[in-house]
Amino acid sequence: MKLEEAIKSTKFKSEVHKAVLHILYTAWWLKSVGAKELKEFGLTHEQYNVLRILKGKHPEQMCVRDIASRMIEKSSNVPRIIDRLELKKLVKRNTSTVDKRETVITITQGGIALLTASTLVMDEKMMKQFVLSEEEAVTLNILLEKIREIE
Amino acid sequence: MKLEEAIKSTKFKSEVHKAVLHILYTAWWLKSVGAKELKEFGLTHEQYNVLRILKGKHPEQMCVRDIASRMIEKSSNVPRIIDRLELKKLVKRNTSTVDKRETVITITQGGIALLTASTLVMDEKMMKQFVLSEEEAVTLNILLEKIREIE
DNA sequence: TTTGTATAAATGTATATACACGTATTTATT
DNA sequence: AATAAATACGTGTATATACATTTATACAAA
Structure with missing residues (x-):
């Protein structure tokens, strides 16, 4: 579906303005x-x-701050996301022995299993379905980098 | 800042995979x-x-469903967003006389004034600051359209 | 008319976002 | 060593997201 149909809008102030709305819409679409x-x-x-962030460092532990710095959405409230993962026994929390201010998190075996299974489905159902070629993705990445370059 | 720095990640499964994360990150960046x-x-x-959606149709009224269909994030809970706008007297709610199930919304003079002022700032501080050219924006729009084309 | 079904909006619930603030702990400065 | 400043995490609040359910109304068929 074209952007125009998706948000029922035909006139944009410029192609740049349209691109901004397009990025927001595409992100919403990808997320859903x-x-x-x-x-x-x-x-x-x-x-x-x-x-995924925890698995990347496993079997090393990570502190909350370290996880937060790797999140895509920087304003994510990591302690609360960990609350929910802990309830489901997918991660474990411990106070760091080196710095008692830090809480160190480890992914559990259950967490690894669930992540592996879900990643398999995500890669199959999402990544492999995209019509976009690797070359086109390179161009897209360059342009996205550029939009974040501000005068 | 490069994506790699922003999310402290250097290895991506592919350029397409990187592009997906890049779109999500750029959308978050634009929003903030x-x-x-x-x-x-x-x-x-x-x-x-x-x-903005209401202003586009003004002085016509719009029903909630009609506003919802124009939202970038389709799962937005429009009645509740209108609750807050109504409290601030930026919009007015009325029951439609044609179909009593419908609630019709109008933007107030105060709403128009606030929107005009904020749009001025948004265009100045955001749109005009982008280094991206119109030609590059066209390419970006084509590529974003393509990523939503699924096999 | 009555019944059934579809539709529009509002409402409820869990989770997340954005941001401010509090508490414990560490590090730096005097 | 004592005090100040910085840091790490948790918690509180308002708003939003995602989705299910409820309520009122419209409309078509029995």
């Missing part, structure tokens, strides 16, 4: 397509993101 | 840059979006 798959595993997008 | 400006006017991104 992904969320549909993750729901099968009882995970939200943010919980999945935290699990 | 915009939100900072809107805060001066006591508006959230979503409230601003609803006001």
